[in-house]
Amino acid sequence: MSTLSWRKSSFSDAGGNNCIEIAIDSVDIAVRESFEPDTTITTTQITLRDFIRGVKGGRLDHLLD
Template sequence: MRTSQWQKSSFSGEGNACLYVSALDSATIRLRESDEPDTILTTTPTALSALIRSAKAGRLDHLGTA
């Protein structure tokens, strides 16, 4: 696997609740959390964009309720 720079989300504060993102190329985005840096989620820009749009629109709000 190629190495790439990890960038911390601008919405992450200080501490252990940070989200990092890295792009291997124009078709592959990797995400990891500071608490579990060895666990990496790989996705595409299109899929990540759809997830972010859905979250912003509130279409995922029901997932956080018990």
């Protein structure tokens, strides 16, 4: 991935150091935590979409117990 333009969540704290950041290039999506900017994971738009739908649908709630 080339130089990326990172976007922070609108729910991040005022300092911007407590959030998930996402950057998109032509193929992949990179995800990182703002307090650990050198560590990123990459995924495809389809995979991230399916993950978000699963979270919204409660399919991962059992992991919080």
